């Protein structure tokens with residue numbers, strides 16, 4: 001582990017940083033400069049930058065009733081999607097909207113819900129019931145059950161018809177698989193399961209897992225309220241339980257994290273701007289006493305808009 005030459009190699013995980021959905025959402029918010037129905041993405045730096053430009057950030061749906069009184073005539077819907085009735089409700093209030101919902105949700109997740117329901121399946125959505133994405137997604141079906149723990153599964157009703165599980169786009173495959181297995185063991189043995197994690201999340205999770213297996217320590221950069229960043233940190237902790245550091249600012253880096261190590265990994269969630277990764281790299285170079293060499297692992301995969309997850313049945 002210790003490098004006698006006093007050189008630290010810093011390796012940035014391939015695909016680290018913002019995905020196409022987040023980049024498009026920020027662009028839309030900056031283009032229209034209208035109040036946003038909640039944090040546009042779960043990254044405080046991005047949200048603060050928009051707020052500093054004078055763009056109001058509203059409480060996701062609580063402020064809806066107040067939008068007219070606040071004098072606003074337009075709003076921006078965040079990347080996490082929107083409950084089914086939202087657009088109609090905005091129209092009735094005479095409020096225009098600009099929709100930054102990620103196309104993965106619009107075309108892939110909501111589409112899957114529609115298709116399976118048409119085929120007579122009952123849908124189990126595996127994800128955090130309090131997350132904006134899940135609150136929105138569950139409204140696109142009839143009686144979708146949301147589960148996020150074994151206790152939630154225990155409460156599922158008896159049912160002998162066709163069932164299918166889909167998941168939050170940012171969940172880990174491990175968590176999805178564990179809950180799918182438990183549902184099959186205890187409730188619906190024939191249940192189908194489709195991994196609806198998006199491709200950027202899949203790529204990042206794999207990249208961090210690969211990196212965490214050989215570096216000496218790893219920094220995971222991104223908002224503490226970001227589900228995908230938190231999941232990256234949890235994945236890294238499997239291999240580096242004492243040397244995984246989730247940070248949302250370069251100022252949090254402590255010099256002793258860099259002592260007596262040779263290889264430091266960096267991972268960053270899909271809502272973490274590339275500029276934040278650069279700031280962290282700069283901070284490492286300032287804090288570390290010896291020579292620092294930076295490199296990016298592998299080629300950053302080109303992920304095109306509309307290049308969704310291939311159908312992965314688990």
Ligand code: SF4
Pocket residue numbers: 019020021022079102103104105169170198199200201228270
């Ligand atoms: S993480 Fe996935 S679902 Fe979320 S905005 Fe990015 S591409 Fe879309």
